[in-house]
Amino acid sequence: MTRQDTLENIVRISGTDAKKCMKCGKCDGRCPAYNDMDVKPHQFVNYVAEGKLEKLLASHAIWNCLSCMACVERCPRGVAPQGVIEAVRDTVIRMQGNNGIKAEEIPPIVDEMIPQQLLVSAYRKYNK
């Protein structure tokens, strides 16, 4: 895929219109992962609109977004920052060798109480 194709695909699968963003910062304001985000929720939206693909693909924030949907719920312009973040993360992990978690990292983390739901969710979000 060319750079342009990749960008267009992110726009398409994000399911949201980044150009509608008015940069109010409301999404950042209630994002529970804000402190752990190098690229902030509103920046994901703006980078897509401005075509800054490299910054998007290099972000660490894609691993810290909780998909809690607070940003989507609270955006006054009907934009979905989470939709953009997931589109970027999917773009990254759909490339060979880019999975977010490695199987050998799991056993040391797993304790007695860990619910299947956690493992299934994490695999769905981080790996392809």
Add this chain to the structure above:
Amino acid sequence: MKICYYPGCTLKTKAKELDRYARLSAEALGVTMEEIENWQCCGAVYPTARDEIATKLSAVRALDYAKHNGGKLLTLCSACHNVIKRVNDDMTNDENIRTKANNYLALDEAYAGETQVIHYLEMLRDIVGFDAIKEKVVNPIGKKIGAYYGCLLLRPGKVMAFDNPENPTIIEDFLQAIGATPVKYPMRNECCGAYVALKNENLPKERSKAIVKNAESHGAEMLVTACPLCLYNIQKNGGMPVVYFTELLAEALGVK
């Protein structure tokens, strides 16, 4: 009455109590939960990328089964409910997803979102009624309890249509019905840190602690949830007792 029920993977393993007390309580309230045949794991998280199809098929299979078996599908785990309800919305409103999913599944009759997805709490509110529950309570709970909604039942509000996503009351109303004192606190619909526990342990630690602190400062003695992952994160990091809402219901109804 009988209603098709989708338990999901975690309710068969680490969250057996959520399931068991729900079934016992439902029976006591005149509802029989019939587990659907050959259900498959819903995937636990709804894939938001608009080109995801295969990851939604297990939900469509369950929905189609329910369509032919009474038209309603009861869910209990917050995550299953979120995934199945949102996939149902896609099957109703997203022509691309509907066409591709149907092409793949090749059902006798195409599935187009006909099934009504109902969470157990909605069943208590809308089918049984909180007043009817109140009448059947034999052991009023009598504790100050904070409802912990988390994200999955409420958001996105337009699709979930569960309750007011910013100021929900359904669990508080439920707590009142079983004789507990609901404690409202601002962080009750904030995220516990979810699956990021596997990638960045610190995030759920901080989130869960903040939620418990907030509930505590408003006078809660314990929390209730409908989500095994919320329970796990809060129990591990929060330091406040947290139980499944169905356990309290069974206790109040005297069937525990």
